[in-house]
Amino acid sequence: MTTMFIKPSAIILFLISISFLSCSSQSNNTNIHGSMSAVANDFLAVLSAEQKAAAKFSFDEQEKYNWHYIPKSRKGISLGELDDTQKRAAFNLLRTALSAAGYNKAIAVMKLEAVLKEAEGRLSDDNYRDSGKYYFSIFGNPATDSIWGWRLEGHHVSFNFSTKDNKLVSGTPGFIGANPAIVLAGPEKGKQVLKDETELGLTLLHSLNTKQMETAIISDKAPGDIITAASRKAMISDPKGILYSELTGVQQKDFLQLLSIYIHRYTTLFAMDMMHEIEEAGLNNLRFAWAGSMQSGPGNPTYYRIQGPTIIIEYDNTQNNANHVHTVVRDLKNDFGGDELLEHYKQGHHN
Numbered sequence: 001m002t003t004m005f006i007k008p009s010a011i012i013l014f015l016i017s018i019s020f021l022s023c024s025s026q027s028n029n030t031n032i033h034g035s036m037s038a039v040a041n042d043f044l045a046v047l048s049a050e051q052k053a054a055a056k057f058s059f060d061e062q063e064k065y066n067w068h069y070i071p072k073s074r075k076g077i078s079l080g081e082l083d084d085t086q087k088r089a090a091f092n093l094l095r096t097a098l099s100a101a102g103y104n105k106a107i108a109v110m111k112l113e114a115v116l117k118e119a120e121g122r123l124s125d126d127n128y129r130d131s132g133k134y135y136f137s138i139f140g141n142p143a144t145d146s147i148w149g150w151r152l153e154g155h156h157v158s159f160n161f162s163t164k165d166n167k168l169v170s171g172t173p174g175f176i177g178a179n180p181a182i183v184l185a186g187p188e189k190g191k192q193v194l195k196d197e198t199e200l201g202l203t204l205l206h207s208l209n210t211k212q213m214e215t216a217i218i219s220d221k222a223p224g225d226i227i228t229a230a231s232r233k234a235m236i237s238d239p240k241g242i243l244y245s246e247l248t249g250v251q252q253k254d255f256l257q258l259l260s261i262y263i264h265r266y267t268t269l270f271a272m273d274m275m276h277e278i279e280e281a282g283l284n285n286l287r288f289a290w291a292g293s294m295q296s297g298p299g300n301p302t303y304y305r306i307q308g309p310t311i312i313i314e315y316d317n318t319q320n321n322a323n324h325v326h327t328v329v330r331d332l333k334n335d336f337g338g339d340e341l342l343e344h345y346k347q348g349h350h351n
């Protein structure tokens with residue numbers, strides 16, 4: 001079979017260039033790129049009046065909770081509507097919230113749209129698989145409000161950030177998916193964006209003895225998607241799986257390494273804050289649950305989750321012959337900034 005070569009779109013070429021720049025940088029924390037509010041203001045400053053009107057919402061607007069990870073119509077301003085200067089300003093904002101690893105995964109997922117476009121035979125369809133259809137939205141006014149937030153969202157990427165007094169207090173729901181999970185053909189053959197999430201989950205599973213597996217494996221069939229889906233409030237009642245306290249010392253290290261992969265999608269300081277909350281709630285209250293095949297790769301549907309008093313992390317690889325991964329991080333207290341932050345915002349604006 002002859003593989004068709006697709007001329008990269010302007011968006012793809014731009015994504016490649018900014019991914020390279022990120023890899024070349026030693027860090028992408030706010031210490032280098034400035035405060036999040038300043039970078040958000042820089043982004044808004046380069047937008048036209050019409051673009052700014054499309055991108056801005058109030059912090060308490062219901063649109064903030066209208067999140068998803070499938071191809072769909074979205075509000076906000078899309079990459080496809082931005083020139084190169086505006087795109088750089090938008091991605092500078094993303095760098096203030098994500099680690100280099102998290103940032104590069106998000107960019108890599110956007111570039112997979114070109115792979116899907118060819119694999120699905122949509123070469124003449126510019127409306128479905130499009131790396132330009134990732135949308136930035138600002139909630140509140142970063143120039144004047146002590147509480148505000150923003151979102152980046154498109155197919156398989158959704159990050160929802162909230163800040164208070166120029167400190168990031170929430171970065172969830174935080175979703176990254178990959179389709180294909182492993183690119184099977186073409187110039188990108190073998191690429192696996194979420195390789196660490198896949199392999200470390202299996203490492204932990206296969207380290208368990210027979211008795212431990214009886215507790216950890218909750219079903220021999222993986223669910224068809226992440227269980228929390230695109231819910232407003234994440235909830236999985238009746239937590240199941242093996243407790244952290246039931247693991248050996250070596251297994252606990254594997255558990256924490258897997259947890260760290262997800263937490264450290266974010267900047268170091270924010271990841272430390274999240275980890276502190278998890279530790280305060282008790283590591284021994286964390287559970288690891290597995291469902292589906294005990295092998296990886298296409299044709300082996302798998303699912304796992306980490307659940308505790310403050311967090312739910314899910315990994316699901318079942319669709320497209322188990323070559324299509326969904327992963328999500330949900331903060332059970334602070335998703336979308338949390339109710340307490342919203343109340344502070346409302347009181348401040350009322351006063």
